[in-house]
Amino acid sequence: MKILVTGDKGFIAHNMIPWLRQDPDWQVDGWDWDPKNWPDISRYDWVIHLGAIADMSCTDTEAIMKQNLDFSQWLFQECNKYGVHLQYASSSSVYGDTRDFSEYAPCRPQTGYAWSKYLFDRWVLQQPLNIFVQGFRYFNVYGRHMHLRGNRANAIHKWREQAQKQGYIEVWETAEKIRRDWTWVGDVCRLHVDFIKTVNGSGIWNVGSGLTHSFLDIAEHIAEQEGVDVRFIPVPEAEKVRMRTTTCADLTNLKATIGKRKWLNVYEWLDT
Secondary structure, three states: OEEEEEOOOOHHHHHHHHHHOOOOOOEEEEEOOOOOOOOOHHHOOEEEEOOOOOOOOOOOHHHHHHHHHHHHHHHHHHHHHHOOEEEEEEEHHHHOOOOOOOOOOOOOOOOHHHHHHHHHHHHHOOOOOOOOEEEEEEOOEEOOOHHHHHHHOOHHHHHHHHHHHOOEEEEEOOHHHOEEOOEEHHHHHHHHHHHHHHOOOOEEEEEOOOOOEEHHHHHHHHHHHHOOEEEEEOOOHHHHOOOOOEOOOOOHHHHHHHOOOOOOOHHHHHOO
């Protein structure tokens, strides 16, 4: 089997490609964004589309829509034309600030990035399908290679780096009220593989552990490990407009599709 992974210089792809290559019968290639040289899809059996402008703070709407929406639509059309099955990364950000995280719940995107993901979700399954199209709404993915996201790195990476470089960790004043579904990237990779092997169908699924922990709980755990203090800072004004209090994957649809799964708890990962 031949698989193409887009966004191969990114955090999740850096984990995904070695995971896929564990199967000796799978040939796995990577491709990263090049506006002048789009990939030849006809050579593959599956495409796993992970590439995107994923910066929640990006205000260049044209760039976001061109790379995240227009390219994704082109990629789908190429896959559909050549009979190449498609998996793609969506995002829990499409839900907005809500407590209803069912895939059937109304979406309220708050950023250009979230809108680009929502619009593709909405568009792609309105198309006539000759292939399987499997979209995954990721919830707060963390794990090895987080540093590749730079300023967009997961808070876990930022706090660990702050502890080691600054000797303290900075958290927002409302950190105890902000809860996230922390999802280990290895579980994400495993899910993609299991879908390729066992799920003959199309749809959109939440990808998360279904459990939440507060920002403050995680920050304090890292601070205790590193022997540093936690310092509170005001919530930046730019963050207030896209603030989400809680994100927690509703796994009803995922369990109905592929069964109950064991998800790594974030504290298990932090302690190893």
